[in-house]
Amino acid sequence: MLKVLQRILIVMPLITSVSCDIPSQLEPVQTQIIFVLAAASLTEPFSELGKLFESQHPNTKVELSFAGSQQLAQQLGQGAPGDVFASASQKYLDAAVQANRVAKDKAQIFAKNRLVVIYPKDNPAGLEDLQGLAKPGLKLILAAKEVPVGEYSLDFLDKASDDPAFSPMFKATVLKNVVSFEENVKAVYTKIALGEADAGIVWISDITPDGAGQVGSLDIPEALNLIAAYPIAAISDSKHPDLARAFIDLVMSPAGQQVLQKYHFISAFP
8 A cells, every 4th residue: 555655646746747738838929019100092902911921820910001191101200109100292201201210211002093083983073174173162072282193193293284284273173173182082972982073183092992983083194194103111119020021022023013003002103
């Protein structure tokens, strides 16, 4: 009997030491989160790219924050945390550089975009050409001038006013038809799609495959249009610099460029 007890006492510490190791082996892997601040016009392609990135990087989650580039730059200037900043304008990437949140030499152009005029599907104003934007009584919605697409829209009106095919007063007359200035391009698109005005100016990328049937459009010829370059950069104090770099690499990769082109963005590469 004494020998049996001695054997049990010898074995028990071994069992205890093994059982103590089990919980550490079952501890879950912590999920890493990267925060991507992106221009509102990037909502659809970056949502898709975020999911693709997560599939390529297990235990990683991409949190996307979409707004006007001017709003995002302001947030960064006020110390908002983040890992990646994608702007619709170099102007607001430079603002983030001035705020010491982005290193200018790390920024890359990843896509380009162009303007287009849109109107509700039933075209209540009977809009047939760009000159029609000056028609008395037409209700027009633009993005605010602080928003990249709003600034570019005003530049288009300046170009048109200098073109013999338009009146020298074209810009002034068109601006009299503006019923609201929105804080981002998605707000312009949504209001036109809902029929809250007769026309608006947005990026060509805003006419997404899913929403193509909601609006009609008028092309703005190259001579009057403006091509916007979209820069992207890692935020200097990113908590996950390696993941931030990897996300940017995905955006710049052939797979990332293919997603952007699906949503009518112009490739950054010739």
